[in-house]
Amino acid sequence: MKKITGYIKLQIPAGKANPSPPVGPALGQHGLNIMEFCKAFNAKTQSEGDTLIPAVITVYADRSFSFITKTPPASTLLFKALSLDKGSSNPKQERVATISSDKIREIAEQKMPDLNAYDVDAAMKIIMGTARSCGITVEV
Amino acid sequence: MIQQNPFKHRSPRSWRKFTIQVSNKTADPVASFLSTLTGSGVENNLAENGNKQSKTETITGYLLEDHELDENKGQLHLFLDQLAGRFPDFPPVLIKEESIQEEDWSQTWKTHFKPIRLTKRIVIKPSWEKYDADDDQIVIDIDPGMAFGTGHHASTRLALELIEKSFADNISPSVLDVGTGTAILGLACGLLGAEKIFGIDNDQDAVAAAKENIKINHLQHIMSADNVDIQTISEPYQLILANITHDVLTAMAPILVKLLQNSGTLILAGILEGSQADSIEILYKKLGLTVVSIRHSEEWVAFRFLK
Numbered sequence: 001m002k003k004i005t006g007y008i009k010l011q012i013p014a015g016k017a018n019p020s021p022p023v024g025p026a027l028g029q030h031g032l033n034i035m036e037f038c039k040a041f042n043a044k045t046q047s048e049g050d051t052l053i054p055a056v057i058t059v060y061a062d063r064s065f066s067f068i069t070k071t072p073p074a075s076t077l078l079f080k081a082l083s084l085d086k087g088s089s090n091p092k093q094e095r096v097a098t099i100s101s102d103k104i105r106e107i108a109e110q111k112m113p114d115l116n117a118y119d120v121d122a123a124m125k126i127i128m129g130t131a132r133s134c135g136i137t138v139e140v
Numbered sequence: 141m142i143q144q145n146p147f148k149h150r151s152p153r154s155w156r157k158f159t160i161q162v163s164n165k166t167a168d169p170v171a172s173f174l175s176t177l178t179g180s181g182v183e184n185n186l187a188e189n190g191n192k193q194s195k196t197e198t199i200t201g202y203l204l205e206d207h208e209l210d211e212n213k214g215q216l217h218l219f220l221d222q223l224a225g226r227f228p229d230f231p232p233v234l235i236k237e238e239s240i241q242e243e244d245w246s247q248t249w250k251t252h253f254k255p256i257r258l259t260k261r262i263v264i265k266p267s268w269e270k271y272d273a274d275d276d277q278i279v280i281d282i283d284p285g286m287a288f289g290t291g292h293h294a295s296t297r298l299a300l301e302l303i304e305k306s307f308a309d310n311i312s313p314s315v316l317d318v319g320t321g322t323a324i325l326g327l328a329c330g331l332l333g334a335e336k337i338f339g340i341d342n343d344q345d346a347v348a349a350a351k352e353n354i355k356i357n358h359l360q361h362i363m364s365a366d367n368v369d370i371q372t373i374s375e376p377y378q379l380i381l382a383n384i385t386h387d388v389l390t391a392m393a394p395i396l397v398k399l400l401q402n403s404g405t406l407i408l409a410g411i412l413e414g415s416q417a418d419s420i421e422i423l424y425k426k427l428g429l430t431v432v433s434i435r436h437s438e439e440w441v442a443f444r445f446l447k
Contacts, residue, residue, distance in 0.1 A: 008183070008185075009183065010181060010182070011175055011181050011182050012181035013175075013180065015385070015387070018180075019246065020180060020242075021155055021157070021240075022178075022180065022181055022183040022200060022201065023180075023181075025240075026183045028247070028249070029248070031248035031249045031252060033246070033249050033290065033292055034245060034249065035246070036290075039293055039295065039385075039410070042385055043385050043416075046385050047387070052171075052181065063249065073168050073171060074168050075172035076172055130169060132226075133168075133169045133227070134172070
């Protein structure tokens with residue numbers, strides 16, 4: 001078994017990895033083949049549109065690597081569900097949209113594999129917290 | 141020797157690197173907001189505070205130092221201030237802002253790039269390494285610069301295997317290398333006997349790397365590379381190569397088939413096993429091509445079609 005020397009966590013738009021930052025500096029400092037990662041990441045995520053995709057890269061001592069992709073961040077799924085580009089830059093005062101609890105449940109179910117939650121209700125609470133921090137009002 | 145300046149066609153760009161310390165409560169919105177500003181994503185890591193159980197992370201994003209920097213920076217500060225107001229116990233904090241110059245970030249990896257035999261006859265070697273070739277071996281010198289194609293990826297290896305087999309069956313005089321990258325596939329064709337090769341790529345860094353590699357391999361008399369739209373090409377080719385991604389190969393299918401001479405060969409790579417490979421096979425067959433061979437390696441598939 002190969003010795004693991006580190007992990008790199010990136011969030012990159014699907015199908016758009018390239019050697020510019022943040023990919024280049026993050027992988028370059030570990031001596032990884034940047035273009036090989038970009039090729040594999042883009043091939044695996046090309047059908048996801050412009051969605052932000054988290055990738056966790058495992059770095060081995062021989063400078064080889066493997067990676068897994070995770071479900072998009074909750075905020076990305078919230079913006080997508082509401083057809084928004086981004087959240088409020090002033091979430092305390094400015095509400096950018098309202099989302100239904102049904103939509104929150106859908107997102108919670110989608111995010112379940114990557115959330116530290118025992119059930120969907122607990123996952124919904126996490127998603128609602130993210131919604132509020134992005135300036136999105138949750139309709140109960 | 142490793143190429144020192146991979147940006148010969150333009151000046152290196154400057155980036156402003158922002159490192160923000162966040163709690164797990166604010167990590168998601170900060171990463172998302174910063175990703176929208178950068179357009180290229182972010183890196184996130186556990187903060188180096190020695191506590192493995194820590195819920196603190198750092199999020200790093202890079203903004204181009206251009207005319208929009210001040211406006212983007214203002215938006216970021218406003219966002220962080222307001223989030224801090226909402227989460228006073230776990231405020232996100234901008235802990236570092238620094239200017240960095242674009243560089244060839246694959247330099248470290250390149251020092252470990254050694255000659256590699258990829259097929260029965262084809263050997264890829266970094267331009268700065270020495271290699272004693274056997275009589276029947278073909279050696280391609282590659283300086284990857286900032287482009288795809290060092291031969292270490294399974295899809296490149298599969299494409300080269302199919303090229304080698306295709307030339308063993310019948311030498312193709314004219315070759316179009318679509319998404320040429322380092323020009324590795326086109327160069328292989330040149331060394332195997334092609335008379336005219338044209339490599340195209342929509343990435344200027346790739347075209348610069350391709351031109352450099354054509355020169356290093358002394359193939360300027362038969363191969364050229366340029367940043368042109370495939371739709372502007374009208375001349376048919378005997379052999380067309382495309383090692384790209386499934387979505388691009390799907391969108392380009394009609395033009396690739398149109399540019400292929402009758403009895404010509406099309407080699408496609410960069411396709412994942414399963415639904416991607418299935419849909420490519422169905423699509424190109426529908427457009428009138430016949431599958432000559434299919435190669436698999438790891439999770440990747442490459443096709444050789446005949447018109």
